[in-house]
Amino acid sequence: MSKDLAGHIEDTKLADALSERYIAYAMSTIMARSLPDVRDGLKPVHRRLLYAMQQLRLDPTSGFKKCARVVGDVIGKFHPHGDASVYEALVRLAQDFAVRYPLVEGQGNFGSVDGDNAAAMRYTESRLTEVAKALLEGIEDDAVDFRPTYDNEDHEPIVLPGAFPNLLANGAAGIAVGMATSIPPHNAAEICMAARHLIEFPQATTHDLLDYMPGPDFPTGGLLIEDQDSIIQSYETGRGSFRTRARWEVEQGRFGTWVIIVREIPYQVQKSRLIEQIAELMEQKKLPLLGDVRDESTTDIRLVLEPKSKGCEPEVLMETLFRTTALENKFNLNMNVLGPDRVPRVMSLREVLQAWLDHRHEVLVRRSQHRLNAVERRLEILGGFLAVYLNLDEVIRIIREADEPKPALMKAFELTEIQADAVLNMRLRSLRRLEEIEIRKERDALLAEQGSLQTLLSSEKRRWTRIGKELEGIANKFGDGVLGARRTEIAVPPAPVDISAAIQIDREPLTVLLSREGWVRAVRGHGIDIEGQKFKEGDAPSMSVECQSTDRLCIFANGGRAFTLKAVDLPRGRGFGQPIRVLAELPQDEEIVAFFVLTEDGRHLLATAKGKGMVVRDMDMAAEKRTGKQVLNLRDGDLAAVCTTVGAGTHVLALGENRRALIFPLDQVPEMTRGMGVTLQKYPTGSVREVRVFDLAAGLVWVEGQKPRSATDLANWVGKRGDQGKTAPLWMTRKS
CATH class of the missing domain: 2.120.10.90 (DNA gyrase/topoisomerase IV, subunit A, C-terminal)
Incomplete structure (x- = not known):
């Protein structure tokens, strides 16, 4: 600190000082903590986690590393915050009941749908998944901008290339100062098909896009029973809600008895808390039709609801539970995100898809230009090799006799500085006829690639066609199997059920x-x-x-x-x-x-x-x-x-x-x-x-x-x- 500033006191109004500092805090919370970026769907802590794991070479095919090592690298190099918050973010990215497409593959205890906490970071291990690999693809090819880290000792990406539609596929939730975000998960294959339709028909409406992605796809399944008009309205405005219910079935027993089996519960509902809620309502006699509730879950959810009387209708019993418990839940939609200009605003479904597509277009241009530059540099070097192969004896003589061989080679064979350096760094064993043939093959292949890249960069239509093919590849890769199949069923809104007669309320x-x-x-x-x-x-x-x-x-x-x-x-x-x-x-x-x-x-x-x-x-x-x-x-x-x-x-x-x-x-x-x-x-x-x-x-x-x-x-x-x-x-x- 300067001696002139030591002991300096400046009079400021308290209201002005508080306003200035609170605005700075609010902007920091909005920009650097709570809201995801529309381009890769990640908050800064998640982006830094994935980048740190990539730097540690924790690819899907590599071995696992202790989560404590990952968290240490993140807080030491990129994210100067507490290790507990970083580990909680890592754990959530690995929970298949919390995120639709996990970005981290965990080994060890990473918690459960009952609300159990994960084991300490010194016991658990992790590595990236194929989804995270797709998000990072091209980051070393100048696809995105980097900025200095908080201590100016390293650099971190401002945004990831984002080949996977992470914002909509995995959703997001966060509370900033004066604003919040809440985005449900969706099916990745459906998102890619909707995005491809938007490429082909730029004026497509929200109703058109919902033909391809009809609604959220929650990790825990369940039934979406929201009205279609309400769904369209929510996606058009970026604000709304989705009503979900547990998936249930009737299991017949002996002598006409039956029980209800609940196999899927609404998203973000803790199973243990749900059972406690049902038990409390039974104790308060607010569920007069329910006799007992049992949890017979293993790795799969199985809740058994036993009626007091077999004469009760299953639909009526479930209606009393839907009205009073978390077996029916609402997920709010608030697509408040940071746009490409880093300004937070609520976007519609179409705007979110278009922002992601524009980002993918920019990534494609930057990666193609980066590769074209590399190809042209290599072609320049190969041109120098071929220029001297016909005069190897003269090259050797110049190198042996000249005091400054580099300018002599440049003058004798009209080489550039880069070509002359490449010739001088050439190994002696490369001076064989077979190597010349290989160089010519490599040059021909690079010339063909150069032409293809130049054609791609000169045609916007070709670039969008390429992006459409990439979307199809993502849909095929992540749309099949257990991970890609839709889990949440789109159901029609249920008809009203009159339960007053069943629960025998005295009319007065x-x-x-x-x-x-x-x-x-x-x-x-x-x-x-x-x-x-x-x-x-x-x-x-x-x-x-x-x-x-x-x-x-x-x-x-x-x-x-x-x-x-x-x-x-x-x-x-x-x-x-x-x-x-x-x-x-x-x-x-x-x-x-x-x-x-x-x-x-x-x-x-x-x-x-x-x-x-x-x-x-x-x-x-x-x-x-x-x-x-x-x-x-x-x-x-x-x-x-x-x-x-x-x-x-x-x-x-x-x-x-x-x-x-x-x-x-x-x-x-x-x-x-x-x-x-x-x-x-x-x-x-x-x-x-x-x-x-x-x-x-x-x-x-x-x-x-x-x-x-x-x-x-x-x-x-x-x-x-x-x-x-x-x-x-x-x-x-x-x-x-």
Whole structure:
């Protein structure tokens, strides 16, 4: 440190100092730790692991080395972080239940699907797999750029050549500062076929690509039961979720008895934790149809579920388990990755495939140019050899008599400096006739290769054709056998199963009360005086729903997510109930928009503050998990503002805060299971104030008790969906 800086103190505002340092930390977390690169699908720690193992020559055909040796090289040369985190990353790359295509082949205890930890790194050994070899292929042929390591003593690759589609094939998960990524695994052969289709048809849509890769392919198998429209929407936006279920079958026993055998469980569900969850629910009497659960697993999963009575239907028993346990799970999709420009953003499936193909094209150009340069250098040397073979005696004389043989040879035979050095370094035993013949053969072969490389580099069409053939080779290599076969079955969404009769819930009328502070409770009976009910000090009634104890209730929040509560499970008695955020994982910053009973034939119109909307069936809003179900996708800065029943309505009235009203037919609003919806009304300024669905022929009752406004009265505001509408009358701007 300079003496001038010793003891120097600089006054800085605390807010500025914290902001500057936090931004630096956030960028480091995003760029160098948590988000994968779209080109090779790797985070820095994984990339450094593979490169270090390649430097140790741990090829698939070589012997194993201790993982402690690998981790030591990684943290000593490339990754200045703790050895535990590096070893955990290595272990995950070797677990065939965690990654679809393992990049590391492990020898020893590398953990289990039960959640058991791997043995210490001093006991386990590892080497690269063929998949990792494909990712590294061409790294020594100037295929990618290198940068200095953290101590400037060595160099490391910025990205791997990535001949294998690792990002989509193995997926990724990570949490940075202010952003996260979650990408499920897919089938490598299907990815390659989709990428090849994109090469042939650059304008291919997401729907076209999904003909080749219909959805995720999880290492643990299971069933994908997500709706096709929802899958397309997720891949188009880069955000969504996939609903998966365990694969099960009925095994018949003696005297009409039967048990259910679960052979595959959803991805990232620990088997031991799943069994604990089922046992806890049985103890709490929340699984009345299940008699016993046994784990008979060996290397393969085998869970035995025994019913209490053989008269129970297997489908009904499994439905109770799917609704309450991790036998049904959701995997969120958030394709937030670092692009080729190192800028993080959420990409669609098409953008991810195109970015990988562009990287492969760049790698092909760089490798071809590198090989062409090597061929031209060798041809130059061979040209010098052939030039002197006809005058070997003169060459020998010059070398023996000249004080400076190199310039003399260059002058006598018109050689370049490189050629002269090659001649002077030639072995004496190479001066035979047979060697000259071999040189001419080598030159002819190199000339042919030179022409082929020059043709390839001069034609973009030929390069894409070559990449298409490489993709076909990858698909054939990794698409066959146990590793390549699809494991997750694409199934149709299951039909709703009514379990109320099977679990024998006593049907009785209830009134569910929701307070302003978010406390919920059920009171027996209908027609309850809401204002006469007791609430906590400072609290007041907000919403109430009359229902039956067998009903399910839906909470729709302004984050676009729907949550489901069972009326029978709601707290009763004279207390204040429970916070609704305990019963449903409703984020603290979200507010409840609507609270209603789910019905088989019911439909609701959902709308955002900025005027986007769609119609959703009640059954599509039902969520079996406490985390809820994202129904209305929102753009940044937008919120869900309306959830109104459709009923027998024929038209929609949209009223903005700018006092403009628009009436249009309901059939212009699409019915969706999930999405962003369509524009109901345009708002140059402000947002939606109210949306109603009504029967135009019967008229619109704006305020209860008033005379309906007829179709003639409303004709002035009837238009097309998406218009701005006209100035609303005074009676419409009054509070309803």
